Amino acid sequence: MQSNGFTSFKLKKKQAEGEKDKGKVVSRRYTILSLIIISATWCLLTFIIRVNPIFLPSxxxxxxxxxxxxxxxxxxxxxxxxxxxxxxxxxxxxxxxxxxxxxxxxxxxxxxxxxxxxxxxxxxxxxxxxxxxxxxxxxxxxxxxxxxxxxxxxxxxxxxxxxxxxxxxxxxxxxxxxxxxxxxxxxxxxxxxxxxxxxxxxxxxxxxxxxxxxxxxxxxxxxxxxxxxxxxxxxxxxxxxxxxxxxxxxxxxxxxxxxxxxxxxxxxxxxxxxx
Amino acid sequence: MLYVNGLYKTFVDDSSTVNALQDINMHIEPNEFAVIVGPSGCGKTTLLNIAAGLENATQGTISLNGNIITGPGPDRGMVFQSYTLFPWLTVEQNVAFGPRQQRLNPMEIESKVDHYLKVTELIQFRKMYPKALSGGMKQRVAIARALANDPQVLLMDEPFGALDAQTRVVMQELLLQVWEEDQKTILFITHDIDEAIFLADTIYIMTRQPGTIKKIMQVPLNRPRDHSFIITPEFIRMKKEILELIWEESKQAAMEARG
Known part of the structure; x- marks a missing residue:
């Protein structure tokens, strides 16, 4: 009974950690996405639309x-x-x-x-x-x-x-x-x-x-x-x-x-x- | 000896007064396993809190070996229904908390910790933090922690109330094992009648509002006990008797509520 408790506990921990890692990967992916969107918008506004650099420098x-x-x-x-x-x-x-x-x-x-x-x-x-x-x-x-x-x-x-x-x-x-x-x-x-x-x-x-x-x-x-x-x-x-x-x-x-x-x-x- | 003498507790707030406990008297002998069973709201937790020194009585006293209880102390260990392990301490550090507080020498602390981890079957979890433990394991640590402080009385407030039925049975057997090995006076509270009969030497049946002791029953079952007891005719007879007392009580309460 004891050893069973121990293995099931380990398993639970492993699963929990797996889920945590998954969550981290998802979160990181979205961080990168948001950085790309911000930089792209900045480039778009300054290089292509050419907003006055006094308001928004490139x-x-x-x-x-x-x-x-x-x-x-x-x-x-x-x-x-x-x-x-x-x-x-x-x-x-x-x-x-x-x-x-x-x-x-x-x-x-x-x-x-x-x-x-x-x-x-x-x-x-x-x-x-x-x-x-x-x-x-x-x-x-x-x-x-x-x-x-x-x-x-x-x-x-x-x-x-x-x-x-x-x-x-x-x-x-x-x-x-x-x-x-x-x-x-x-x-x-x-x-x-x-x-x-x-x-x-x-x-x-x-x-x-x-x-x-x-x-x-x-x-x-x-x-x-x-x-x-x-x-x-x-x-x-x-x-x-x-x-x-x-x-x-x-x-x-x-x-x-x-x-x-x-x-x-x-x-x-x-x-x-x-x- | 733990004596409860003419204990009253009244809660007063702006609009109402509630008589939580009324004329409670108990004589608990050394090494006795006493169980208070009663419906929720009958004041049994209040009684235990007064015994622990965490609350004051309105009238009457509780005394341990002739000393009237006025505040909490290490001579009365307590296990709560909620999980109260210190989350920043590992299992073994939790168990060592009381002995460290008493400034015992490190060798002594270690041998105590080892002993109580062994009897509660926690040795292999000793380095873990409470967050990694199941409910049953947490309560085992809480029992080990209370016992390692070497109290004269162990007060237990529905310690297995939050556990699933299977774990509860295992914990009850474990508690009896620990108690038989390490003789202690135990005052245990529950609303589970099976649990009360299985564990107790003496059962105090409490009624609700005002909380009074309706009946005191001795449990004649032999020790050591295991769970095959719960289907013996003696057990069932006792259970029936207690159930009838409590049903009568709840019927009255329901009728009063209806007016």
């Missing part, structure tokens, strides 16, 4: 812009400084938001104390806060970082709170009956149970961090991808705007992929929906 124009930006010593340093700002602002947001979110989920006092403030600030548009930021933090790196921090922190706190709140109560009860007390409830049950969800929260918030970066760099900046886009607009260099957008988009895809990869690596036990 792929060749954009490639040329990349070369100009690269040889002009702008592309790499600006990308790095933007990356630095995003990561730093996001890092501090995560550093504070994760513990606060966990505390808000597990303590009515903390929740009651912080909910009004967080709820209020969350709805303030970050763009409207930039004048204040400049007033308080100047126009240096600190201000850029703070824009990203404010833009992501308040969202992230609530997302983490929600994730931790949805840890099944029976899991906590089970740990109590096994003798878990005090801080061990956090370190040995609540945190490990919530980590994959928190990782997803971080991944989603990272996208917003990039949005706020560009906002931060549109005002009072003299470096970075957002600044580059802004300046290109002034000189009607649409090809360079596109180059900047492509860099930001690609960095977004890469960070997103890294988060997913890390999540899979760190949480092999996690059951994702649809898998």
């Amino acid at each position: 792929p060749l124009d954009v490639a040329e812009a990349f070369v100009t930006l690269y040889t002009g010593g702008i592309l790499v340093p600006y990308t790095l400084i933007s990356l630095y700002r995003v990561l730093l602002g996001f890092f501090f947001a995560a550093l504070l938001a994760i513990p606060l979110g966990i505390l808000m989920a597990s303590s009515k006092k903390v929740e009651g104390f912080s909910a009004p403030f967080i709820g209020f600030v969350r709805y303030l548009p970050v763009t409207a806060l930039i004048p204040l930021m400049i007033l308080y933090f100047g126009i240096g790196e600190l201000e850029k970082m703070m824009v990203i921090f404010v833009g992501t922190f308040f969202q992230l706190v609530l997302m983490v709170q929600d994730t931790v709140s949805s840890v099944p109560g029976d899991l906590l009860k089970a740990s109590y009956t096994l003798g878990t007390r005090g801080t061990a409830v956090y370190t040995r049950v609540l945190l490990p149970a919530a980590l994959p969800g928190i990782m997803d929260n971080l991944r989603i918030c990272m996208g917003w961090a990039w949005t706020y970066l560009v906002i931060a760099e549109l005002v009072a900046a003299n470096s970075g991808l957002g600044f580059m886009i802004m300046r290109s607009q002034r000189f009607l260099k649409t090809d360079q705007i596109f180059a900047g957008l492509i860099v930001i988009g690609c960095l977004g895809i890469i960070t997103d992929y890294l988060f997913r990869y890390l999540s899979r690596l760190l949480f092999p036990w996690y059951e994702r929906l649809g898998q």
Whole structure:
């Protein structure tokens, strides 16, 4: 009976993996299809219909812009400084938001104390806060970082709170009956149970961090991808705007992929929906 | 000894009060296998939660070896109906969770884990995560995890309720085997009458709202038991008696509902 259970289990696993692989292949096929359609439309509009390049530069124009930006010593340093700002602002947001979110989920006092403030600030548009930021933090790196921090922190706190709140109560009860007390409830049950969800929260918030970066760099900046886009607009260099957008988009895809990869690596036990 | 003394539980919300438990008294001896059987909604899970220290009684007490229960503790292990394995831990890490919490030395933990994986027939699955296990295997791990913590009482809240009929029978036999080997006091809840008779030394039959104990029955069947018991005349006689008690109860409930 035992060995039967084992083989049927293995078989089930194999089938499940086979289905998963099939799903992956289908998904990849459609990714390629969508890339082909986008590129084809772009080529069609620029090479054949010949849309005014001030509105839509051709792929060749954009490639040329990349070369100009690269040889002009702008592309790499600006990308790095933007990356630095995003990561730093996001890092501090995560550093504070994760513990606060966990505390808000597990303590009515903390929740009651912080909910009004967080709820209020969350709805303030970050763009409207930039004048204040400049007033308080100047126009240096600190201000850029703070824009990203404010833009992501308040969202992230609530997302983490929600994730931790949805840890099944029976899991906590089970740990109590096994003798878990005090801080061990956090370190040995609540945190490990919530980590994959928190990782997803971080991944989603990272996208917003990039949005706020560009906002931060549109005002009072003299470096970075957002600044580059802004300046290109002034000189009607649409090809360079596109180059900047492509860099930001690609960095977004890469960070997103890294988060997913890390999540899979760190949480092999996690059951994702649809898998 | 697990004593339940004059226990009452009342749930109050804005519009109504529900008497979930009313004057429950139980004396469970060491190593006794006690089963509470009753229809859903009779408050049996509430009773178990109070014994586990996860809920408070409105009136009355439950005591274990003379100590009144005020909160959860490792002296009372619990197996839930829902699957409550820690999904980020492998089977063996789940079983080791309690002993690690008690900071036993690693050698001791390992030998405990090995022992309980062996008696629950899980040795070959020890490195797997819960997501890869079937429902029956998950509950076997949950039993091993509760036992590895060496509790004085094992509280079981319809642990096989979510399993299919075949698996349930296998699990019942396994539980009896484990219990006979590793003497423990067990308080087990079910709505399945066959399960109750098959497992129990003593059966407490509960009525619904207010939850009271209607009858206490001793099960005279010899041990060790296997499932051929369920067709013996003694078994059938007991089943009939319990069924009649419960039917009477449900008829009353239905009539009350009709007004």
